[in-house]
Amino acid sequence: MKSLSPLVALIIAVSITITVAIFVSSWYLSLVQSETGKAKKNTNIECAYATINVDEVVYSPSTNEMKIRIRASGTVPVEIEKITVVNESYVQVFENGKDFTLPILEPGDVNYVILKNLIPNVVEVDITPKGCELNTVYVKRDFFVIS
Numbered sequence: 001m002k003s004l005s006p007l008v009a010l011i012i013a014v015s016i017t018i019t020v021a022i023f024v025s026s027w028y029l030s031l032v033q034s035e036t037g038k039a040k041k042n043t044n045i046e047c048a049y050a051t052i053n054v055d056e057v058v059y060s061p062s063t064n065e066m067k068i069r070i071r072a073s074g075t076v077p078v079e080i081e082k083i084t085v086v087n088e089s090y091v092q093v094f095e096n097g098k099d100f101t102l103p104i105l106e107p108g109d110v111n112y113v114i115l116k117n118l119i120p121n122v123v124e125v126d127i128t129p130k131g132c133e134l135n136t137v138y139v140k141r142d143f144f145v146i147s
Contacts, residue, residue: 047132050078054137055110057125059144064118070127072105079104081130083113087121096130 051074058067066085072078080102085092096102100113122144128136 046076047129047135049074049076050129050132051135052078052080052105052127052129052137054125054127054139057139057144058147059122059141060147061120061122064116064120066115066118066122066125068113068115068125068127069110070102070105070113071110072107075107077104077106078132079130080113081128083115084126084128085115085118085122086124086126087119088123090119092119 051072053071053073054068055071056067056069060066068083070080080096082096083094083100085094094100094115100115102111102113105111123141125139126136127139
């Protein structure tokens with residue numbers, strides 16, 4: 001009988017250890033899946049290849065118009081979501097499909113966007129690809145062609 005008691009205690013201890021390990025591992029697996037899902041929502045691997053260049057910005061302060069030459073320089077198609085125009089005290093947002101129309105650009109494609117009724121004294125233009133905010137191109141007034 002004396003040798004049976006340590007055996008029972010060992011079996012109970014192992015059972016408790018296995019049960020705790022199952023609970024901890026299932027919690028950890030759930031946590032990893034949740035964090036992986038969040039990471040997939042916040043990053044898009046295609047964004048690394050969906051890049052754009054702004055070849056030219058022609059700004060006409062007298063008419064408050066701007067002509068922007070955009071080139072898809074990456075290896076995957078890219079859609080422009082919005083163009084943001086900034087002056088010293090105001091931000092004006094132009095949305096694709098609402099304020100201007102620009103098709104999805106295939107790699108190497110070049111297209112022009114004409115913006116009208118701009119705020120005065122524009123100092124910066126930001127062009128944002130859809131779903132890839134980190135690829136936004138910022139163009140300062142120093143690079144504008146003033147007409």
